[in-house]
Amino acid sequence: MLFPLFSLACTLVRAPGLPQALPESQPQNDDALMQTVSVRSITAANWAVPLEGLVDLTDPAAAELEEGPYEMEVLVHVIEHPVHGRWLVDSGVSQEPGERVADAGVLLGGFLKDMEVLTSTAELLEEGSVAGVLLTHMHVDHVLGLQDLPLDTPLWTGPGEGSTRSGQNLLLRPWYSQAFSGRSLQSFDVGQAQSFGPVPVAWDLFGDGSVWVLSTPGHTAGSIAVWARTEQGPVLMTGDTSHTRWGWEHDVTPGTYTEDHVDNAEALAQLRALAALDPATQVVFGHER
Template identity: 45%
Template sequence: MRTRTKRSLLLAPLGLAAALGLFVGIGVRASDHPTAPATPGPSVPFSRVPFSRMDSLIDRPGPLSTKTFVSADWQVDREGLIDLAHPEANKAGLKSGLEPIQIYLHVVRHPQRGTFFIDTGVERAVRDAPERAVLRGFMAKAMHIDLMKVTHDTASVVAAEGPLAGVFLTHLHTDPIAGLPDIPKGTPLYTGPGETSQRFFLNAFAKGPTDEALAGHAPISELPFARDPDGRFEGILDVFGDGSFFALWVPGHTAGSAAYLARTEAGPVLYVGDTCHTQWGWEHGVPPGQFTRDGKQNAESLARLRELVAAHPKMEVRLGHQHPASSPSVASVH
């Protein structure tokens, strides 16, 4: 029996009229969780910078140390991960079917600012108490959670790596926030602009779990990007104020999707987020498929990130859900 896509699974319970209303209407907002503009503070004294400033520093060794944990192995339909209608995908003969992926939790440690996560991994309850997990019931079935094998749950990583000074989210889909229930309440959460207010038909199903994962947490701090005067990205922030860690606004997959660039002693590391999920998509410049809100804008953001890496060939790349061949293998992460 042919594997159904995430989209078809999510639409199945809807009547025809409701489904059409979601497609042609404005959709549902991602979350009702409160937000506030991020303001500079002792841990995150960010400032807006042009691309030229970031670019001049990228290849210099920096003060940060980083780790990447494989929080879970999973399988998701390729149709959502890769735009199968793209000419390159047609040329390669890619078809819908389950694609092996991983859920990551990235740790970035600054010698003065503290320890931060990029995205949140997967909460312990998914493995140990699935009936209490945020991703349960219908959403668990729709997202093939039965195929998810938790390896490093978020609670264990927090215990080993904390205390936490903050969490930088690449976006507000259910996968990057699946570990939020294990993140200590009061930990600052940062996203790009418009993540909660963006409207998309899949939010009709994801909004409930998203709000539940965020419940009890502080208001989301929206990073105040402004247009890059050099025109290379929609906006760039020097997060720690010392040129060691940058946030890049890369809209498309979601309205406020953000990538992050860390300067470590071993060299630069780029955290792409779900602007590109897969190794194949990165290598061929093909954006995600049905899980993406604006495919054209996503493709533009992906092209900008690939151009950045091409200019700095020693840069390590961390994709949303797979490792590119030119970056460390799964064996080299935790």
């Protein structure tokens, strides 16, 4: 079944020209344009990685921070849409990621050895099937749940994310090939994008304004963030455009894990401006909340 991922009709109705502010947060007369979803953020795993990867410690604003391991969460978000079903933002973690990726060799095994799985993607699937997955990017900690998902689960990511630069390390390529083998990975099309507030490239996922996929290149070439309208207010899932609350609050980009700091800084500024439009916005960071 095909989803109406891009609704030109909706564009024409809602916003002639480029909207500079968000649509109203609360349902009004036109329910079709004020559809809400529910969002749950779940800790798939606890993990510790070097802080220098998560926060740019060379930024003068980060002078107060010290290098060292930083305890963080691997998050997966569950979006429930009344018509379009359950979607995941990122894939979570399969039950035993270290064992399942043993074939990838020492590198990935060592990378994951301190990861403690709390809620596997298989457990999430016990609640019901998943209609699609939005991968905020394809770094390995965001695709570790793929093994638990049926092969025909539609996977979506940002423009260019499936390119050769997307892997964190050339040595992981065999594992990526295995993880994505037989799967459908699609990219959002820049030619069909709209602006969403201060974010110039965005897609109305279901054509009803409930979930917007936001292009946030920088951390990786095709990174995306996700904004959702809930009855409690907007939820902004930044992906790794900001791994941490500290980085968000101090306007400091991620560190060595980011590919392009200039682009990352621009994307981070756009997301901060978007969140500032509605004080009720709940912001969930890439690895922290």
